[in-house]
Amino acid sequence: MAQLTDDCFAFGGPLLGVEAAAALIAERVPPLAGEERLPLLDARGRVLARNVIAPRPLPGFFNSAVDGFAFRHAELRAEGETRLRLAGRVAAGAEAPPLDKGQAMRVLTGAPMPEGADTVIMQEDAAAEDGFVFLRPGLRCGANCRPAGEDVPRGGLALRGGSRIGPAEIGLAAALGLSGLPVTPRPRVGVFSTGNELVSPGRAIGGPRAYDSNRYTLLSLLAGLPAEARDLGILRDAPAAMAAALADAAGAHDLLLCSGGVSTGEEDHVRAAIESGGSLVFWRLAVKPGRPAAMGVVGGTPVLGLPGNPVAAVVTFLHLARPLILRLAGATPAPLPRFTAVAEFSYRKKAGRREYVRVSLHPTAAGAPIARKFPREGAGLLSSLTESDAFAELDENSEGVEPGEVVRVLPFAAVF
Secondary structure (H helix, E strand, O other), rough: OEEEEEOOOOOOOEEEEHHHHHHHHHHHOOOOOOOOOEHHHHHHHOOEEOOOOOOOEEEEOEEEHHHEEOOOOOOOOOOOEEEEEEEEEEEOOOOOOOOOOOOOEEEEEOOEEOOOOEEEEEEEHHHOOOOOOEEEEOOOOOOOOOOOOEEOOOEEEOOOOOEOOOOHHHHHHHHOOOEEEEEEOOOOOEEEEEEEEEEOOOOOOOOEEOOOOHHHHHHHHHHHHOOEEEEEEEEEOHHHHHHHHHHHHOOOOOOOEEOOOOOOOOOOOOOHHHHHEEEEEEEEEEOOOOOOEEEEEOOOOOEEEEEEOHHHHHHHHHHHHHHHHHOOOOOOOOOOOOOEEEEEEOOEEEOOEEEEEEEEOOOOOOOOOEEEEEEOOOOOOHHHHHOOOEEEEEOOOOEEEEEOOOOEEEEEEOOO
């Protein structure tokens, strides 16, 4: 487990920008040490611990990329048809006999190239009749062939350490004959909700109570990251008990997440609980929704206090928890995925903070999709997430957007 000193961040500003928060995490949180080897299918979603060098070339032999006829390019006439004697047929997995001058070989996709052949003409561009094949002119030397090592040479870099392992990485490893991959440890992330009013779903509810949704949202977001998520339940609004729970959980986790209790209300105790057992790194993030977000260190373990409003909790998770978890897991830093859309709404904002507006996306024939704003405001509206496709991101220098302007959007499908 990575142990941080209480002052390892030591940020002096009262309101932290998104880039400044990411820089603090990248500079001062070390990745977890160690690695383990997992079977290929178990490695999906994990972080590659180190570079993987190709033990063999890919492809492993010179082969045909199409169904056609293999021949010597030097024998192809510049004009008119070329007639070559058909010497046989080779399918994928079979051995190919050598090719003599004046001959062509029928080859199927993936078949090894006969010795002496260097080019393949597609079957639809040739004609075979009475033991001969007739070739059209104009084909370049080496056409429709795959040289050994064309994809990855033997000894070449096949997979880069720090990358997330997905289907493509698993497929490449399998093609190289590897049965497993070295991966980094998964950070152990404990998730609390806070609040006397909260009740876990499935339990009886009565009076002025609410079912806890944030804990389930955060645990679901963690499921898409290389982390071991642990549900630590609900912390009640009792300062001493909350501080004790954080201190106790810190020893068994690499990161703690709390939602709620980080604002300035009389029953907001997360900041004080962090400070009583360690130190507060920062309190406010320059984003909307999500400004009251606390970060600290308790017992050497980072603690993130996210807002209680569901949308604000998601926004701050993406900007604080996500990069922190990837950093702990040893992943190569990568920005949140974004693309452009055309706004179909008007929105005003204050300069100096980044704002995220919930939008639905609608394709157009012109290319860039249209972004339509969710009709209601409020960081507590869970339906604004289920009925939207993305956050429109308005940066710190912006004072708003008007219809027809281009905006950057952060698609939910890429991060949820």
